[in-house]
Amino acid sequence: MGVLAQQVVAAIQSVVGDTKAGLHEPKFTSSEYRLVQNCLDSTMVSSVGEYVERFEENLAEYTGSPYVVAMSSGTAALHIALLVAGVGPDDEVLVPALSFVATANAVVYCGAIPHFIDSDTTTLGMDPGRLRDYLVETTETQKGRCVNRVTGRTVRALVPMHTYGHPLLIDEILEIGKEFNLTIIEDAAEALGSTASGKHMGTFGDAGILSFNGNKIITTGGGGALLTGDRKLASRARHLSTTAKIPHKWKYIHDEVGFNYRMPNLNAAIGCAQLTKLSVFVERKRELYLEYKSAFSTVSGVRIFEEPEGCRSNYWLQTLILDESFEDEIDEILEETNRCGYMTRPAWTPLHKLKPYETCPKMRLEVSESLARRIINLPSSPGLMRQ
Numbered sequence: 001m002g003v004l005a006q007q008v009v010a011a012i013q014s015v016v017g018d019t020k021a022g023l024h025e026p027k028f029t030s031s032e033y034r035l036v037q038n039c040l041d042s043t044m045v046s047s048v049g050e051y052v053e054r055f056e057e058n059l060a061e062y063t064g065s066p067y068v069v070a071m072s073s074g075t076a077a078l079h080i081a082l083l084v085a086g087v088g089p090d091d092e093v094l095v096p097a098l099s100f101v102a103t104a105n106a107v108v109y110c111g112a113i114p115h116f117i118d119s120d121t122t123t124l125g126m127d128p129g130r131l132r133d134y135l136v137e138t139t140e141t142q143k144g145r146c147v148n149r150v151t152g153r154t155v156r157a158l159v160p161m162h163t164y165g166h167p168l169l170i171d172e173i174l175e176i177g178k179e180f181n182l183t184i185i186e187d188a189a190e191a192l193g194s195t196a197s198g199k200h201m202g203t204f205g206d207a208g209i210l211s212f213n214g215n216k217i218i219t220t221g222g223g224g225a226l227l228t229g230d231r232k233l234a235s236r237a238r239h240l241s242t243t244a245k246i247p248h249k250w251k252y253i254h255d256e257v258g259f260n261y262r263m264p265n266l267n268a269a270i271g272c273a274q275l276t277k278l279s280v281f282v283e284r285k286r287e288l289y290l291e292y293k294s295a296f297s298t299v300s301g302v303r304i305f306e307e308p309e310g311c312r313s314n315y316w317l318q319t320l321i322l323d324e325s326f327e328d329e330i331d332e333i334l335e336e337t338n339r340c341g342y343m344t345r346p347a348w349t350p351l352h353k354l355k356p357y358e359t360c361p362k363m364r365l366e367v368s369e370s371l372a373r374r375i376i377n378l379p380s381s382p383g384l385m386r387q
């Protein structure tokens with residue numbers, strides 16, 4: 001075994017102890033059991049019920065988002081957010097190359113084409129400086145629309161994603177949105193609990209989305225939410241995600257092709273209990289970051305990723321970044337840490353390297369590609385304690 005892999009195992013061990021550690025395990029207490037039992041007792045387990053409303057209200061309060069629509073997944077929320085933002089067939093949508101596949105999939109569900117943007121090493125999100133230069137070079141404004149000069153297609157929207165919970169340079173991204181007439185839909189799936197200048201991520205753009213999948217900072221089993229400050233957009237999102245059914249005592253009238261994307265009450269019950277613990281989870285993760293930072297401070301060739309300046313990150317997944325000269329050792333480090341019972345994972349395969357996205361338009365993506373060769377996510381569960 002190489003020296004670096006050995007040092008990484010020892011550093012993780014000094015933080016999490018000798019027991020096995022998953023990448024991100026949810027933590028439940030009696031409050032989840034109690035609310036789930038109440039929900040079952042009420043028989044209102046599906047999308048009509050008090051917990052969905054309560055979860056939406058509590059999320060609105062926590063995030064400061066005027067409107068919240070709970071959905072069956074983060075991907076569903078992103079699909080609906082793009083649709084209500086007017087993304088349609090043959091539009092292009094700018095998305096980060098370094099993201100979970102759902103970011104691009106939701107664009108394709110709308111009949112649109114993902115267009116991949118490179119990352120910034122200080123935030124792990126889109127690089128606004130290079131994005132702007134790229135748009136100046138490759139697009140032109142026609143009748144208030146941003147048009148890709150190469151493909152002739154309308155570039156409709158921009159989907160910034162806050163990687164592992166770390167806020168990207170949102171002010172600069174919003175400026176670009178204004179300058180190039182692009183709707184901004186924030187993929188804040190990983191960023192519940194993260195803020196920039198005191199404002200919650202997902203509330204800066206025209207809309208934002210959150211995910212409550214099993215591995216996210218809080219979970220509803222599966223679930224997501226759309227955040228927006230726009231009342232009309234919110235009510236259209238609610239309508240579309242409720243099979244476009246016109247409310248009526250008994251008649252089934254649907255005024256367009258909608259989706260069955262609303263969050264079931266049973267999941268929302270778990271969410272209500274989880275949300276009361278979010279602040280504690282964020283605190284714990286911020287402490288865990290300090291513990292990893294200290295443990296890795298004596299290991300050369302790697303660093304623990306730190307929240308960008310001016311932001312408060314939820315540190316959803318702790319992130320180790322290898323120096324370029326050590327990138328050849330990533331497989332050995334992953335192999336060895338997992339063999340020792342510490343679940344570590346590399347970054348996603350950059351989306352433009354995946355079969356369905358190989359031929360999509362893209363800018364030069366050398367930073368995303370380099371980061372993907374050097375990122376290792378470490379055990380990050382809120383329940384992790386020093387042994």
Ligand SMILES: *Cc1c(COP(=O)(O)O)cnc(C)c1O
Binds near residue numbers: 073
């Ligand atoms: C988790 C995640 C999603 C999708 O959320 P689901 O609830 O799993 O559908 C979207 N984007 C990013 C960046 C994510 O991490």
